[in-house]
Amino acid sequence: MIGGRRRVRHSCDGKRGQHPALRVTAVQRRPSRHGNLVSQEQFANLVAVVATAVTFVQVVPQVVRLLRLKRTEGASPAWAAIGMVINIGWIAYVIAEEFWVTIPAILAAIISFGLVLFLLWRNGADVRIAVIAGIVVGVASVGLQLVAGWTVLGTVLGLSNGLYLGPSVWAAWRSYAPVGVAPLTWVLTAGEGILWGYYGVLVEAIPIMVYGSTAFLLAALILLRLWITRHRIASELAPPDPSGAP
Numbered sequence: 001m002i003g004g005r006r007r008v009r010h011s012c013d014g015k016r017g018q019h020p021a022l023r024v025t026a027v028q029r030r031p032s033r034h035g036n037l038v039s040q041e042q043f044a045n046l047v048a049v050v051a052t053a054v055t056f057v058q059v060v061p062q063v064v065r066l067l068r069l070k071r072t073e074g075a076s077p078a079w080a081a082i083g084m085v086i087n088i089g090w091i092a093y094v095i096a097e098e099f100w101v102t103i104p105a106i107l108a109a110i111i112s113f114g115l116v117l118f119l120l121w122r123n124g125a126d127v128r129i130a131v132i133a134g135i136v137v138g139v140a141s142v143g144l145q146l147v148a149g150w151t152v153l154g155t156v157l158g159l160s161n162g163l164y165l166g167p168s169v170w171a172a173w174r175s176y177a178p179v180g181v182a183p184l185t186w187v188l189t190a191g192e193g194i195l196w197g198y199y200g201v202l203v204e205a206i207p208i209m210v211y212g213s214t215a216f217l218l219a220a221l222i223l224l225r226l227w228i229t230r231h232r233i234a235s236e237l238a239p240p241d242p243s244g245a246p
Contacts, residue, residue, distance in 0.1 A: 044202040051195035054188050056105045059083075059112035061184035066119035069237070074178020074225075077120050077130030078167035084113035085134040086164055089141045089157050096150050130167075137163070158207055161214040165189070169218050172225045177232035183223065190219035 062075070087109045094102050121127045145153045172178045197212025226233070 047199045052105050054192040056108050058188035061182040063115045065182040070123045072120050072123050072125040072180040074172045074175035075180035076168040076171035077125055077127040078133050079164055080113045080117035081130040081134035082137050082164035085138045086160055093154050165218040169221045172222045177229055177236045179233050179236045183226050186219045186222045190216050
């Protein structure tokens with residue numbers, strides 16, 4: 001990873017299950033096809049840096065939408081609760097493995113998911129099942145680490161997209177007019193998926209390809225739902241007619 005000082009590896013086999021952000025320097029060294037221009041390793045690292053930057057901000061539009069509209073239709077409390085717990089798991093993992101440079105982005109994700117969960121609750125959404133689901137995921141993660149160690153936990157966390165993105169797909173498609181969903185959050189999630197998927201191709205790491213493609217596909221399903229219901233959403237958000245006409 002960028003700036004990592006411990007056990008830097010140049011083989012993709014040692015940490016196959018890592019979160020993509022932890023794999024930045026795990027690129028096999030290969031000769032550049034462009035002479036003295038950017039090598040494949042440098043280009044892969046650049047892709048990973050951009051993807052990490054997207055990860056840093058992707059939940060912010062959802063926070064802003066909930067603050068501005070105070071509407072929760074189509075937004076998933078389970079996405080927020082499980083996403084927060086999974087990122088708490090990542091904090092424990094990166095501290096144990098001394099991958100310090102990833103901590104700011106993960107902390108930003110924890111805070112953002114926590115804010116989303118709080119705003120959903122404050123605006124009337126039922127978050128009880130989501131909180132219980134988050135607790136279950138947290139307990140399972142602790143148990144997995146105690147039984148199987150940090151490497152296995154990192155593998156499971158790295159392939160956990162469907163666990164916390166899936167509820168958002170379900171909530172968006174169940175909602176008649178998902179006005180509470182921020183489109184930009186899911187555009188960023190889809191973009192993050194493309195970037196990590198491409199990074200996985202560059203470093204020939206199938207788990208990262210799966211991570212990226214899953215994020216892209218699930219985000220695309222939500223964006224499709226927002227596009228299908230765009231007229232309903234616009235109608236819900238239209239200001240009332242001052243004349244009082246229906």
